[in-house]
Amino acid sequence: MFRLDGKRALVTGGAxxxxxxxxxxxxxxxxxVLVADIDEAGALRLAGELPHARALRLDVSRExxxxxxxxxLERLDILxxxxxxxxVGGIEETAPGxxxxxxxxxxxxxxxxxxxxxxxxxxxxxxxxxxxxxxxxRGVKKRFAYCATKGAILAMTLQLAVDYxxxxxxxxxxxxxxxxxxxxxxxxxxxxxxxxxVRDQLHARQPIGRMGRxxxxxxxxxxxxxDEAAFVxxxxxxxxxxxxxx
Numbered sequence: 001m002f003r004l005d006g007k008r009a010l011v012t013g014g015a016x017x018x019x020x021x022x023x024x025x026x027x028x029x030x031x032x033v034l035v036a037d038i039d040e041a042g043a044l045r046l047a048g049e050l051p052h053a054r055a056l057r058l059d060v061s062r063e064x065x066x067x068x069x070x071x072x073l074e075r076l077d078i079l080x081x082x083x084x085x086x087x088v089g090g091i092e093e094t095a096p097g098x099x100x101x102x103x104x105x106x107x108x109x110x111x112x113x114x115x116x117x118x119x120x121x122x123x124x125x126x127x128x129x130x131x132x133x134x135x136x137x138r139g140v141k142k143r144f145a146y147c148a149t150k151g152a153i154l155a156m157t158l159q160l161a162v163d164y165x166x167x168x169x170x171x172x173x174x175x176x177x178x179x180x181x182x183x184x185x186x187x188x189x190x191x192x193x194x195x196x197x198v199r200d201q202l203h204a205r206q207p208i209g210r211m212g213r214x215x216x217x218x219x220x221x222x223x224x225x226x227d228e229a230a231f232v233x234x235x236x237x238x239x240x241x242x243x244x245x246x
Contacts, residue, residue: 002226005030008076009225010069012060012113013083015042017180018131021214022080022221027053029222031078036069038083058083060109066116076120078225081110082131084149086182088190091144099145106149110156127169127233129224130157131217134176134240150174154236161234169233171224176240177202179211207242 009026013019015037023033027050035050036058037043043055056072059065060083070076084106087098114128121128135143136150157172164170177183183202191198203210220239223229238244 001228002222003030004078004222004225007078007225008032008034008073009078009080010034010036010056010073010076010117011080011082012036012058012109014080015039015046017182018175018178018214018217019080019082020046021218022082023050023053025215025218025222026078026225027051029226031225034073036083058113060113061104063112066112070113070116070120073120075124076117077124077126078129079114079117079121079126080129080131080221080225081113081153083109083113084131086143086186087145088142088186089144090142093142094145099148102145102149106146107152107156110153114156114160122164122167125167127171127225127229128157128160129221130170130172132157132172132174132236134174134238134243137174137236137238137244157236158234165233169224169229171229171232171235171237173217173220173224174236174238174240174244175212175217176206176238176243177211178214178217180214183211205243206240207246210241212239212241 009031011019011023014023014035027033033053035043035047036056038059040057047053047055058069132153133150135147136154160170187195
């Protein structure tokens with residue numbers, strides 16, 4: 001079950017964190033994997049570890065980059081829109097330039113990549129998996145811009161599922177906090193002298209008592225990309241240790 005043999009998948013932000021775990025899980029399930037990332041060196045390293053994988057440099061915020069990548073492909077079955085950035089701060093603490101940058105990467109990036117990929121995905125009756133967040137489903141303290149962008153990803157998922165009900169499948173995974181290099185970089189930047197304490201707080205804010213693991217998100221992505229999920233489209237799937245159950 002949940003095999004991806006014969007399929008080709010492209011994962012944005014595929015060089016690290018949830019993206020890297022998804023690339024590994026897809027490869028294990030038999031898919032050819034395109035590791036797409038602005039960090040070309042990281043993408044090359046990961047692709048070198050996987051069977052039937054190759055690296056692509058992709059800046060999701062640039063239209064020319066997105067169009068060039070997908071123009072180079074003759075086929076695509078699975079697109080995972082994973083690339084994204086975060087920002088700590090409420091509305092009064094959010095600089096307009098920082099807000100614009102999150103919109104540029106997290107929202108416009110998904111738009112540009114998906115638009116460029118659509119002809120290939122329609123031709124293959126493929127699927128799109130957007131990596132959203134519980135921050136698009138619930139308010140999260142001091143995450144004004146991040147919540148706004150993740151809410152937009154949820155809305156784009158639903159809209160695409162309505163416009164393309166028989167041509168492609170489109171779903172969104174909404175994780176709570178996942179323990180990734182992104183989280184460790186956040187701790188290093190904002191809580192350098194109290195990382196252990198704040199890390200414990202991040203674990204504790206999920207009712208289950210810990211942060212998620214990238215591999216757990218990747219396993220759900222494999223299911224959504226597989227033929228067993230053929231009846232699943234327009235779904236927002238929380239994987240959040242009980243966060244949204246409260």
